[in-house]
Amino acid sequence: xxxxxxxxxxxxxxxxxxxxxxxxxxxxxxxxxxxxxxxxxxxxxxxxxxxxxxxxxxxxxxxxxxxxxxxxxxxxxxxxxxxxxxxxxxxxxxxxxxxxxxxxxxxxxxxxxxxxxxxxxxxxxxxxxxxxxxxxxxxxxxxxxxxxxxxxxxxxxxxxxxxxxxxxxxxxxxxxxxxxxxxxxxxxxxxxxxxxxxxxxxxxxxxxxxxxxxxxxxxxxxxxxxxxxxxxxxxxxxxxxxxxxxxxxxxxxxxxxxxxxxxxxxxxxxxxxxxxxxxxxxxxxxxxxxxxxxxxxxxxxxxxxxxxxxxxxxxxxxxxxxxxxxxxxxxxxxxxxxxxxxxxxxxxxxxxxxxxxxxxxxxxxxxxxxxxxxxxxxxxxxxxxxxxxxxxxxxxxxxxxxxxxxxxxxxxxxxxxxxxxxxxxxxxxxxxxxxxxxxxxxxxxxxxxxxxxxxxxxxxxxxxxxxxxxxxxxxxxxxxxxxxxxxxxxxxxxxxxxxxxxxxxxxxxxxxxxxxxxxxxxxxxxxxxxxxxxxxxxxxxxxxxxxxxxxxxxxxxxxxxxxxxxxxxxxxxxxxxxxxxxxxxxxxxxxxx
Amino acid sequence: xxxxxxxxxxxxxxxxxxxxxxxxxxxxxxxxxxxxxxxxxxxxxxxxxxxxxxxxxxxxxxxxxxxxxxxxxxxxxxxxxxxxxxxxxxxxxxxxxxxxxxxxxxxxxxxxxxxxxxxxxxxxxxxxxxxxxxxxxxxxxxxxxxxxxxxxxxxxx
Numbered sequence: 001x002x003x004x005x006x007x008x009x010x011x012x013x014x015x016x017x018x019x020x021x022x023x024x025x026x027x028x029x030x031x032x033x034x035x036x037x038x039x040x041x042x043x044x045x046x047x048x049x050x051x052x053x054x055x056x057x058x059x060x061x062x063x064x065x066x067x068x069x070x071x072x073x074x075x076x077x078x079x080x081x082x083x084x085x086x087x088x089x090x091x092x093x094x095x096x097x098x099x100x101x102x103x104x105x106x107x108x109x110x111x112x113x114x115x116x117x118x119x120x121x122x123x124x125x126x127x128x129x130x131x132x133x134x135x136x137x138x139x140x141x142x143x144x145x146x147x148x149x150x151x152x153x154x155x156x157x158x159x160x161x162x163x164x165x166x167x168x169x170x171x172x173x174x175x176x177x178x179x180x181x182x183x184x185x186x187x188x189x190x191x192x193x194x195x196x197x198x199x200x201x202x203x204x205x206x207x208x209x210x211x212x213x214x215x216x217x218x219x220x221x222x223x224x225x226x227x228x229x230x231x232x233x234x235x236x237x238x239x240x241x242x243x244x245x246x247x248x249x250x251x252x253x254x255x256x257x258x259x260x261x262x263x264x265x266x267x268x269x270x271x272x273x274x275x276x277x278x279x280x281x282x283x284x285x286x287x288x289x290x291x292x293x294x295x296x297x298x299x300x301x302x303x304x305x306x307x308x309x310x311x312x313x314x315x316x317x318x319x320x321x322x323x324x325x326x327x328x329x330x331x332x333x334x335x336x337x338x339x340x341x342x343x344x345x346x347x348x349x350x351x352x353x354x355x356x357x358x359x360x361x362x363x364x365x366x367x368x369x370x371x372x373x374x375x376x377x378x379x380x381x382x383x384x385x386x387x388x389x390x391x392x393x394x395x396x397x398x399x400x401x402x403x404x405x406x407x408x409x410x411x412x413x414x415x416x417x418x419x420x421x422x423x424x425x426x427x428x429x430x431x432x433x434x435x436x437x438x439x440x441x442x443x444x445x446x447x448x449x450x451x452x453x454x455x456x457x458x459x460x461x462x463x464x465x466x467x468x469x470x471x472x473x474x475x476x477x478x479x480x481x482x483x484x485x486x487x488x489x490x491x492x493x494x495x496x497x498x499x500x501x502x503x504x505x506x507x508x509x510x511x512x513x514x515x516x517x518x519x520x521x522x523x524x525x526x527x528x529x530x531x532x533x534x535x536x537x538x539x540x541x542x543x544x545x546x547x548x549x550x551x552x553x554x555x556x557x558x559x560x561x562x563x564x565x566x567x568x569x570x571x572x573x574x575x576x577x578x579x580x581x582x583x584x585x586x587x588x589x590x591x592x593x
Numbered sequence: 594x595x596x597x598x599x600x601x602x603x604x605x606x607x608x609x610x611x612x613x614x615x616x617x618x619x620x621x622x623x624x625x626x627x628x629x630x631x632x633x634x635x636x637x638x639x640x641x642x643x644x645x646x647x648x649x650x651x652x653x654x655x656x657x658x659x660x661x662x663x664x665x666x667x668x669x670x671x672x673x674x675x676x677x678x679x680x681x682x683x684x685x686x687x688x689x690x691x692x693x694x695x696x697x698x699x700x701x702x703x704x705x706x707x708x709x710x711x712x713x714x715x716x717x718x719x720x721x722x723x724x725x726x727x728x729x730x731x732x733x734x735x736x737x738x739x740x741x742x743x744x745x746x747x748x749x750x
Contacts, residue, residue, distance in 0.1 A: 368692045369692070375717070
């Protein structure tokens with residue numbers, strides 16, 4: 001039996017040698033799609049020469065035991081052809097070599113892979129196919145083979161004729177002679193270039209992704225629908241102070257020390273950002289997270305959303321979070337400053353209100369108590385002159401008259417000052433008002449003052465404006481009274497009231513041909529108690545224009561004057577809300593619903 | 594009791610003002626029969642016939658009250674309020690006659706039911722004119738309601 005086996009093995013070896021030797025010639029004739037398809041799969045092929053040899057041996061052995069008929073011989077030949085076809089059609093390089101490494105046989109796959117023709121390889125040392133630095137490998141392998149071992153799927157490098165080095169997966173097995181002695185090795189090399197490239201590409205992608213995950217400043221955590229962490233990047237570990245833990249979601253809140261923004265209320269499980277994301281919510285929340293690294297707690301802002309597959313089935317959730325402690329601190333600081341500011345405004349307002357109250361009490365007192373003694377002086381001096389006048393010497397009568405005049409002036413001053421104070425305190429009650437009607441009213445009221453004087457009034461069309469009619473009356477009252485006063489030496493006095501437009505603004509003016517004033521003193525014009533004329537020439541308290549200015553300023557407007565000594569004066573004013581409404585006829589209703 | 598009917602009640606605490614007002618009333622022949630109250634309490638006692646005025650009849654009210662605002666004890670606005678709150682005195686015309694024309698005083702006075710508000714002018718001639726005009730208007734021109742007070746409250750034995 002042993003003999004038979006040996007004989008079989010020898011026959012097999014012989015057959016293999018024949019097969020490989022004849023490959024070239026059989027190549028075209030035996031290549032058939034069926035055979036190719038049968039051995040297309042690498043795994044089958046990779047089982048390697050050993051299986052192939054075994055098959056061949058069995059075939060050979062069987063042929064000795066069984067009486068040979070022509071038909072049987074034919075069958076054996078068919079079988080050999082099939083085996084040869086397998087070798088020939090393999091895409092893998094199959095090389096037979098002696099134990100000293102001399103190439104003895106090779107298939108077309110080897111020619112294609114290494115770029116050498118069979119003739120160029122056979123008889124040469126196998127090192128021609130190996131990168132110089134890997135030649136030792138091949139010696140080691142041959143040493144193992146000579147001990148009867150086999151080498152499977154050994155990843156190494158090979159070199160093509162053009163010098164290109166490429167990765168292969170190598171399977172090597174021993175070739176024995178009829179005595180069972182190992183006389184060579186068969187090596188099957190599979191070109192792994194494409195496979196390596198694919199692996200490399202995946203590695204690169206993974207690497208890039210990992211790099212991105214590791215680089216991002218935001219924490220990124222993803223978990224599947226059961227709360228098993230799928231992803232927990234470096235930033236997340238740093239921000240949370242802890243890495244992914246194998247805990248049920250109910251344990252997360254306490255493990256990761258998550259709190260509501262008050263920093264003390266532990267976050268309920270169903271409020272955890274990742275839990276909410278896993279349950280299908282898209283969220284944006286802020287929470288406090290404590291850790292040994294940040295015992296005082298970090299203010300983290302989370303955005304989260306569910307993760308769904310292509311068919312929309314919930315597969316888990318992911319959260320991205322970042323540390324907003326600094327900006328929160330800044331926010332709090334701003335808030336604190338705002339609060340302080342508001343408090344300061346409140347304090348100031350209270351102080352102002354107190355000052356206003358004091359001022360009010362003062363003017364109230366002035367109104368009541370300062371006028372009374374003046375009235376008494378006026379009253380009793382008049383009684384004196386009425387009842388004892390005839391008995392008094394003329395000089396005493398003149399003195400009495402001075403007392404009365406002084407009292408009257410003082411009374412006027414007090415009244416004017418009270419008016420000024422009232423203007424300051426009073427809230428504006430704005431109405432659309434036709435200024436022509438205001439001017440008419442004021443001029444009518446001045447009938448007594450103008451009696452006996454020759455006055456030429458030139459009243460132009462005036463605008464309708466939103467103003468406090470009572471205060472606007474005061475403005476014209478004072479301006480027109482001034483105009484009348486300072487035109488006293490003129491015959492006729494010319495007083496012109498009109499409007500002009502400048503850069504979209506409407507300016508109202510009151511012009512007279514009176515004594516005017518030097519522009520040198522224009523700055524003093526609107527100050528309280530400032531007078532540009534001697535009181536012997538023109539009486540006045542010096543409060544009127546200050547009051548006018550106060551009223552105009554209260555309306556958000558401004559007033560100014562142009563004058564020339566002895567050539568008259570013009571007072572201009574412009575109100576913030578001065579608007580041209582010439583077409584409107586009724587001042588009280590114009591512009592209002 | 595044939596007491597002359599009081600035409601005007603003048604409520605005034607200041608001596609000088611009192612003298613000047615009385616002089617103006619007399620000079621202009623407005624009224625000779627003036628009752629002077631020196632503070633708010635006295636004014637109310639007189640008008641409601643209380644205290645020393647208990648024997649006065651409420652049925653004969655004055656034709657006019659001239660009321661200062663700044664008064665001792667009970668101030669003018671309170672006097673005004675009480676007179677206007679009581680049906681027995683509600684119809685008596687009351688003129689507030691005072692130094693100020695502060696908005697607060699005006700608003701409070703009319704709010705409490707004053708029939709008129711007059712600021713005392715500083716100039717005495719003007720003051721006299723003012724008192725004369727007011728007296729003429731309220732005592733002569735104005736038609737007062739018939740002084741028939743239906744007062745079951747004041748039934749005396």
